[in-house]
Amino acid sequence: MEVLRMLVLRRAGGLCPGRCGTLARPPRVRDFSTTASRSTVMPAWVIDKYGANEVLRFTKNMMFPVIYYPNEVIIKVHAASINPIDVNMRSGYGARALNMKRDPLIMKDLGQEFPLTLGRDVSGVVMECGLSVTYFKPGDQVWAAVPPWKQGTLSEFVVASANEVSHKPKSLTHTEAASLPYVALTAWSALSKVGGLNDKNCSGKRVLILGASGGIGTFATQLLKAWGAHVTAVCSGDATDLVKKLGADDVIDYRSGNVEEQLKSLKLFDFVLDNVGGGTEDWAPKYLKKWSGATYVTLVTPFLLNIDQLGIADGMVQTGFTVGSKALKHFCQGVHYRWAFFVPSGVYLDDIAELVEAGKIRPVIEETFPFSQVPQAFLKTEGGHARGKTVVNVV
Ligand SMILES: NC(=O)C1=CN([C@@H]2O[C@H](COP(=O)(O)OP(=O)(O)OC[C@H]3O[C@@H](n4cnc5c(N)ncnc54)[C@H](OP(=O)(O)O)[C@@H]3O)[C@@H](O)[C@H]2O)C=CC1
Numbered sequence: 489m490e491v492l493r494m495l496v497l498r499r500a501g502g503l504c505p506g507r508c509g510t511l512a513r514p515p516r517v518r519d520f521s522t523t524a525s526r527s528t529v530m531p532a533w534v535i536d537k538y539g540a541n542e543v544l545r546f547t548k549n550m551m552f553p554v555i556y557y558p559n560e561v562i563i564k565v566h567a568a569s570i571n572p573i574d575v576n577m578r579s580g581y582g583a584r585a586l587n588m589k590r591d592p593l594i595m596k597d598l599g600q601e602f603p604l605t606l607g608r609d610v611s612g613v614v615m616e617c618g619l620s621v622t623y624f625k626p627g628d629q630v631w632a633a634v635p636p637w638k639q640g641t642l643s644e645f646v647v648a649s650a651n652e653v654s655h656k657p658k659s660l661t662h663t664e665a666a667s668l669p670y671v672a673l674t675a676w677s678a679l680s681k682v683g684g685l686n687d688k689n690c691s692g693k694r695v696l697i698l699g700a701s702g703g704i705g706t707f708a709t710q711l712l713k714a715w716g717a718h719v720t721a722v723c724s725g726d727a728t729d730l731v732k733k734l735g736a737d738d739v740i741d742y743r744s745g746n747v748e749e750q751l752k753s754l755k756l757f758d759f760v761l762d763n764v765g766g767g768t769e770d771w772a773p774k775y776l777k778k779w780s781g782a783t784y785v786t787l788v789t790p791f792l793l794n795i796d797q798l799g800i801a802d803g804m805v806q807t808g809f810t811v812g813s814k815a816l817k818h819f820c821q822g823v824h825y826r827w828a829f830f831v832p833s834g835v836y837l838d839d840i841a842e843l844v845e846a847g848k849i850r851p852v853i854e855e856t857f858p859f860s861q862v863p864q865a866f867l868k869t870e871g872g873h874a875r876g877k878t879v880v881n882v883v
Contacts, residue, residue: 699763852876
């Protein structure tokens, strides 16, 4: 019974046995005991202000991360990857909301938001563990996506909550593993947490993916195929082979003619995952089955922009009003309308690791850069037209 209870709680995200070893949020203590004998600085790419690519600065003197909570681990970063959010954060996107989320205890010790390290994905090796961490030990090979309100992974070491970390699939190199966590967890949040799809209810469901050739799209296509869905991918013509190899059943080239005309020749969908935005929501929900629980989920939302522009209170009100009115409008038309966001979760990365080891998900890496070329990796990502992921090898 106890094992069953632990498993249920772990699935629900309430307890990660051994990740932190307790149901309650761990007490705020600084675990300096494990950090006594090492260097206090490390190499990292940081920014000291928001702006264009020139604000990226390499330093050998970034403060070494400290374990502030007993459920944290310090990871030696072997590889990281660049996501659109890194490019956007470099320019100041989300600064207001993310600063609010930053830990006041840590901010008080380390000063304000700068120097800020970007980079969300990490694959590496556990170097130190907080006192309540039993699920990981020094030397474990792990992967994680660190949330954007924390210092990022474009550095030699990063600290993460054990709840955000998972054992890396053995079959992947660090370079390959670093390409997956952030897009995997975002796709999982959109498809499963928000959209209600999973391996039990997906068989035969018709899913339309807008932006199928990028980081999220290449992962979502594989996950949906692993769950048994029928996937229609919308992408540029030159990405057709890529998305077909990942399992897409139908491919629509949005550059070679009107997408809506091409969609009219297909059956209606049970689900739309929108990774593109910018007007797509005006037409995409029309291609969902009506009054059957079909759902449109977009990842491109003005949530953080609202807070940047209007402040926390007014931004939240504006967000609530926008999403509420759109959800109501679509509900009256017989479909569900939702926004989705990245959610950190080591537990779900464990599930992804199983799918990787089973050969159902593979990393899609377009280009890798050495640590010395982080600015070039940003420029690559900023240029758009991704075909999978851009990875940075840190060691
Ligand atoms: N809400 C959240 O928490 C999160 C939101 N996001 C957002 O999701 C979006 C996708 O992220 P990600 O996959 O990492 O981005 P990428 O840059 O990796 O991929 C975007 C892909 O979309 C393609 N594309 C562009 N325009 C169209 C179009 N009109 N129709 C079909 N495909 C198109 C691009 O290729 P090409 O231009 O050559 O066609 C590219 O392959 C981004 O806007 C990102 O900011 C991402 C993560 C978390």
